[in-house]
Amino acid sequence: MSADPSGRVAVTGLGVVAPGGIGVKAFWELLTSGRTATREITLFDATGFRSRIAAECDFDPALEGLSPREIRRLDRVAQFALVCARDAVEDSGLDLGAAAPERIGVSIGSAVGCTTRLEEEYVVLSDAGRDWLVDPAYVVPHTYDYMVPSTIAAEIARSCGAEGPVALVSTGCTAGLDAVGHGLRLLREGAADIVVAGAAEAPLSPITSACFDAIKATSPDNDDPAHASRPFDLNRHGFVLGEGAAVMVLERAEDAHRRDARVYAEITGFAGRSNAFHMTGLKPDGREMAEAIRAAMARAGAGPDDIDYINAHGSGTKQNDRHETAAFKRSLGPRAYEVPVSSIKSMIGHSLGAIGAIEVAASVLALQHQVVPPTANLHTPDPECDLDYVPLIAREARLDTVLSVGSGFGGFQSAMVLSRSGRA
Amino acid sequence: MSGAVAVTGIGVVSPSGVGADRHWASVLAGRTAIGRITRFDPESYPTRLAGEVRGFDERGHVEARILVQTDRWTHLGLAAADMALADAGVDPARLPEYDMAVVTAASSGGTEFGQREIERLWSRGPRHVGAYQSIAWFYAATTGQISIRHGMRGPCAVLCAEQAGGLDALAHARRLLGEDARLALSGGTDASLCPYGLAAQLASGRLSRGDDPARAYLPFDSHAAGHVPGEGGAMFVLEDDAAAEARGAASYATLDGYAATFDPAEDRGRPPGLRRAAELALADAGAEPADIDVVFADAAAVPELDRRESAALCALFGPYGVPVAAPKTMYGRLYAGGAALDVATALLAIRDGLIPPTVGVRRLADDCPLDLVRDRPRPAAVRRVLLLARGEGGFNSALVVSAPRPSRARPAHNGGGHGHEPTDPGRPEAPAA
Amino acid sequence: MSPLTLDDLRRLLREAGGDDLTGALEGAIHDETFGDLGYDSLAVLELSGLLQRERGVEIPDEMLSGLRTPRQLLDFVNSGHALR
Numbered sequence: 001m002s003a004d005p006s007g008r009v010a011v012t013g014l015g016v017v018a019p020g021g022i023g024v025k026a027f028w029e030l031l032t033s034g035r036t037a038t039r040e041i042t043l044f045d046a047t048g049f050r051s052r053i054a055a056e057c058d059f060d061p062a063l064e065g066l067s068p069r070e071i072r073r074l075d076r077v078a079q080f081a082l083v084c085a086r087d088a089v090e091d092s093g094l095d096l097g098a099a100a101p102e103r104i105g106v107s108i109g110s111a112v113g114c115t116t117r118l119e120e121e122y123v124v125l126s127d128a129g130r131d132w133l134v135d136p137a138y139v140v141p142h143t144y145d146y147m148v149p150s151t152i153a154a155e156i157a158r159s160c161g162a163e164g165p166v167a168l169v170s171t172g173c174t175a176g177l178d179a180v181g182h183g184l185r186l187l188r189e190g191a192a193d194i195v196v197a198g199a200a201e202a203p204l205s206p207i208t209s210a211c212f213d214a215i216k217a218t219s220p221d222n223d224d225p226a227h228a229s230r231p232f233d234l235n236r237h238g239f240v241l242g243e244g245a246a247v248m249v250l251e252r253a254e255d256a257h258r259r260d261a262r263v264y265a266e267i268t269g270f271a272g273r274s275n276a277f278h279m280t281g282l283k284p285d286g287r288e289m290a291e292a293i294r295a296a297m298a299r300a301g302a303g304p305d306d307i308d309y310i311n312a313h314g315s316g317t318k319q320n321d322r323h324e325t326a327a328f329k330r331s332l333g334p335r336a337y338e339v340p341v342s343s344i345k346s347m348i349g350h351s352l353g354a355i356g357a358i359e360v361a362a363s364v365l366a367l368q369h370q371v372v373p374p375t376a377n378l379h380t381p382d383p384e385c386d387l388d389y390v391p392l393i394a395r396e397a398r399l400d401t402v403l404s405v406g407s408g409f410g411g412f413q414s415a416m417v418l419s420r421s422g423r424a
Numbered sequence: 425m426s427g428a429v430a431v432t433g434i435g436v437v438s439p440s441g442v443g444a445d446r447h448w449a450s451v452l453a454g455r456t457a458i459g460r461i462t463r464f465d466p467e468s469y470p471t472r473l474a475g476e477v478r479g480f481d482e483r484g485h486v487e488a489r490i491l492v493q494t495d496r497w498t499h500l501g502l503a504a505a506d507m508a509l510a511d512a513g514v515d516p517a518r519l520p521e522y523d524m525a526v527v528t529a530a531s532s533g534g535t536e537f538g539q540r541e542i543e544r545l546w547s548r549g550p551r552h553v554g555a556y557q558s559i560a561w562f563y564a565a566t567t568g569q570i571s572i573r574h575g576m577r578g579p580c581a582v583l584c585a586e587q588a589g590g591l592d593a594l595a596h597a598r599r600l601l602g603e604d605a606r607l608a609l610s611g612g613t614d615a616s617l618c619p620y621g622l623a624a625q626l627a628s629g630r631l632s633r634g635d636d637p638a639r640a641y642l643p644f645d646s647h648a649a650g651h652v653p654g655e656g657g658a659m660f661v662l663e664d665d666a667a668a669e670a671r672g673a674a675s676y677a678t679l680d681g682y683a684a685t686f687d688p689a690e691d692r693g694r695p696p697g698l699r700r701a702a703e704l705a706l707a708d709a710g711a712e713p714a715d716i717d718v719v720f721a722d723a724a725a726v727p728e729l730d731r732r733e734s735a736a737l738c739a740l741f742g743p744y745g746v747p748v749a750a751p752k753t754m755y756g757r758l759y760a761g762g763a764a765l766d767v768a769t770a771l772l773a774i775r776d777g778l779i780p781p782t783v784g785v786r787r788l789a790d791d792c793p794l795d796l797v798r799d800r801p802r803p804a805a806v807r808r809v810l811l812l813a814r815g816e817g818g819f820n821s822a823l824v825v826s827a828p829r830p831s832r833a834r835p836a837h838n839g840g841g842h843g844h845e846p847t848d849p850g851r852p853e854a855p856a857a
Numbered sequence: 858m859s860p861l862t863l864d865d866l867r868r869l870l871r872e873a874g875g876d877d878l879t880g881a882l883e884g885a886i887h888d889e890t891f892g893d894l895g896y897d898s899l900a901v902l903e904l905s906g907l908l909q910r911e912r913g914v915e916i917p918d919e920m921l922s923g924l925r926t927p928r929q930l931l932d933f934v935n936s937g938h939a940l941r
Contacts, residue, residue: 049550101688112562113533118624122542125623129547132539134619136469136626143627144816147532147616148759149563150584154817158689163456163697165684167592168584170530170563178581185599191683207542210553215902216557216918261710273522274571278698279493279559280899291522295604328560409559411570412580488875489895492903552910555873555903 003035003190006299008254010184010421011264011364013092013249015084015198018358019055019242019348022064023087028365032340032394035102036347037226038240043204051218053225054204055242059083073142075114076202078177080354081247085156085196085367092249093261094194096160104162105192106153106249108200110178111353111408113149116205121146156196156247164192172388173313173408174272175199175414176246176356181270183250193255197246199357209241215280217317229350229379231314231343232321232389239315246361265367269300269417280409282319286327289413293331293405300417302401304335305369307417309372309397311363311404312389315350320407323327325385325411327405327413340397342390346376356406360416363402366419372397425463429598430668430675430828433512435504436768437613439475439654439755443507443835447765448772449753451780452801457755458637458652463617464538471631473619473640475654475756488703493556494569495534496655497615500761501566502573504659505609509574512661513673514607516574524576524720525605527597528659529589529612534561536618557661570609570659570679578605586815587722589686590657590763591823595682597662605666611764613657625653628816630726638784640756643723643750644730644792645785651725654752658759658768665828676771677809681824698722698820699736699844702810705822706740709808713740716824717804718779718797720766720811723750729788733812734792743793747802749773751781763813767825770809774827776836779804860935863887864928869907870914874900887928898922908934 016023020030020037036134038055046052053333057080061071075081089096097102121143125134145151149350153168165186169179176199183197219238221228232238256263273295275288297303313324328336344362351358366372371394378391399420406414436443438449439457450457458475466472477500482491483505494502503527509516516524539562544552559565564582571580579600583592597610616625625631631651634640641652665678674681682703685697706713719741722733737748749798752758758765773779779802788794807827814820827833867882873897876882881894891901905921908914914934916924924930 010823088822092436101694102685102697108438111564119542120538121624122620123546125620126543126546129543129545132619133464134623136623139623139627141627143624144626147535147621147624148584148816149588150586150815150819151817152445152591154686154819157686157818161566161688161692163686163688163700166585166686167684170582170584171567171580172562172564175582176565189599191870205551206550207538207557210545210550211541211557213550214553214555215558215899216921220918272581274526274577274580276521276571276575276577278572278728278897279565279568279899291577402680408564409562410564410580411571412564412568488877489897489900490875492875493899551906554906555899559899578908 003188005188007188008253009187009250009267010253011248011249012067012256012261013088014264014361015087015091016246016361017057017059017080017084018244019057019069019102023061030347031362034374034376034392034394038229038349038374044206046209049209050213051220052208052222053219053228053240055240056204057243057275059200068336074155075113075117075146075307077110077200078155080202081108081152081156081200082159083160084245084247088249089160090246099194101161101163102192103164104160105164106157106162106166107179107183107186107195107197108156109171109175109353109357110149110152111170111172111175111205114146115203115208115423117146119205119207126424147296152200160196171412172410173352174356174406174412174414175353177406177414179274180357181359184267184270187252195250196247197250199354201351201354202243202247203352204241204243214293224279229316229346230377231316231346231360231375232382233378234380234384236316238317240349241365242351244351245354246357249274263421265364265418267416268419268420269296271295272414273301275411275413277411282323284322284326286323286330289324289327289405289407291379292413296415296417302417304332306401307332307339307403309366309401309402310339310341311359312341312343313407314345316345322384327389328387336387340372340390340395341374341387344373359404361408363404363418367399367402367418370396370399395413428665429601429662429679430665431660431677431771432663432668432673432675433506433508434676434768434771435511435659437500438656438765439477442721443633444768444772451502451751451769452778454781454799457639457785458508458640461617463620469622470633471626472635473637473652475652476617477656493560494565495537495560496567497534498569498784500613500615500656501528502569504613504657505570508609508661510582514577514661516686519607521575521577523578523606525578525597525600525608526576526580526609527593527608528567528570528582529585529593530563530582530584531589531614532616532621533563534565535616535621537561539618539620556795561694579806585819586817587757587759587762588813588815588819588821589760591811591813591821593686594679594696598679600829601662601664608662610662611657611658611659612760614758614760615655617655619686641725641753642784643725644788644796646787646789646796648725648727648730651757654756654758656758656765658764669816669832675832676834677774677825677827681711684821687818696732698733698812698814699739701822702736702740702812705824709824711808711824715808716746717806718747718749718809720770721748721750721807722812722814724814725751730789731791734794736761737794743797747779747796748794748796749779751780753783765809770811770825776808777806779806860932863927866931869904870896873903873907888926890925
């Protein structure tokens, strides 16, 4: 198959597992309602932790169609991913059984892989941390599959019958965006004709909470969990951990049109840069994120005036929101003050490696419905964050082109441009 | 971009030696670097052998403030990256910051660091988890730290495909160089020889349980019974070949072809994907099987997997149709570092015109009719190499690398290849040139 | 518990952020910033964690970023204002 570096790529199927609602409909309904899905942690006993809030998915694997063996074998993250992939494929109308398997690829993102099962198994093997040497006699089958995150992509590949290139992208909190971007590349270089792309994360486990507690990155506003995620608000105190997944079916636009597929949106540009500054710290000038945005827009053939909505990273930490605001101003100039910007993390928390894909899903749905989801909990503006963040209430808008951005530990900065179908 | 991507620098941290020259000297000597695990007492484990990077002077390679916030896997990666940059004669501070990319393969991440922190959490409480757990264990840590250390602000990436990831990372770096990157630092390292790491590997069912380092890891042998795990890996500097030539940099090889495929589920009744990965990589390189001088095998040493790999090689090359190398018999299967170390070893084979030996194998399995180069290096004009790597779960990757023109090539060591260099003394037992 | 001394702090800094043996922690460092001494925000967070675990000293979030030098940190910890 010939490569087409500038080829348009269509999103033809979508599956989402998110806090507040399983499935695309419930997800979009939550986002447009402005309700939040952040609550006291229930998935483990969070007594003694600094931050005891999370955005959890009310997910019953059996109800979602997973078999007993799948439920036993798969960490929660892979369960999310599998359900989303199946939903996305069904939604696309593609009969994967009729497609050439070697032309189906997979690209999935996850920052921390199968943390939950890894930790659970460790507790047993080490007898609650008493035995550094652990006891190999207690090892259960699949423990190795939990240690390597590639398992998640492998499970989806097997489920879809994909025999083309399969990738697990693990660039921290930009993994979700980057995995979709990787899928874009696979299609453009002709390595696959169909790519199942997205990301998943189910990090709600003691070790994850503890590690963010240690650097005071998560919100300690435990007495008001529903309002604890406050991107861009003056009184923001950190992010709220979340979990979830989003998977899309990607095809070259001409293939999608040829089979009369319903096209949600087209991905027109993607780029990544790194700040090479600090593993967790961000400078206030946002220059490297601005570079990623510029590069993505250039590849999309879009200028600042073409951007109708920015789906922000908006994690709700003091430094991120300030960094990101600066990046929008640097890359879009005066247009930054005109474009609506919102962070759905205000409603569904920060699911690390998954959130980038979930935010692409939100961007796709925004284009489909011509509605901008709001930033919830934004009551007190921060003078340093002085853009239009669409506080509290969703807004109808004419949307042709959307920018989705992400930022993560390790310095990764990523940006993606999406357009309504049919527009270059 | 001219299109061709050259490798201009290599950095190796291997159980066979820290530094490409030490590693290569040990490999050519046919010396096994597998031994009883020393990082912890493996007595209660059915697998007690591994390829460890002994005597790795982490304080000599990495500043203390970085050491405390990173796992050993990242220490090895930082060291290998530094060596690759030095070998390539590149100073990142002099290059446009956004034109430099970092792409690593990861597999189990900061395993030992993570085990320590989880242990503290469960034995003493959540307040005992430190500030560095959030940046040391996750799979992106090594790429992030390398990027920061060298001010590389271009597109950076992390790919996980277990033992196949190293080839995927290099291919991705090649891809980025075809976009707007000018230089890429790419490869992979691994360090999962801690108790929980080893215990988890046991669950894969693929670890050898032998106690004799010389006979524990026997790919394609009738007594194949699993692999020996190892730690380490390699990092490379990749550049557009024309740009490398313009700055007077010698080249180890060009990365000419690549492909990745995935195996079908068992019940689909379809063939595994390794052969197709090799064919697609050859096609990408514009090469025929007859052009390949040696295949660096995945060499899983699990009878069924050996059979499949042999079948793929026989289908492409005919029985005994191409020399096959598995030097990993001397140092183990290095997961995220494994394929990268294979590439480093292959590049040295090209440079010196020597196919490295596979050790320990006494009798090929009946279903593995391969020209496995055993016990001693074989002099040969190594101009094109096919590398194969399979990641647990069904990943298959293949890479074709080609020797540069003689005028561009790195001078050979030890009397082979295109020229002469003084013998690197390496370890005391290194062979004479 | 006896007051936290500068030597105590040196030891904790080394543990929290490593020690490159350059002698940066020797001598009169009371008014050098942690940054100038080679210890970034994560190292200081790690230090505060060590203080909490070893001495039960809790430095409130809003105070921590304002304690930029050994003198400021020692004064705060030894003042009795730190929570226990």
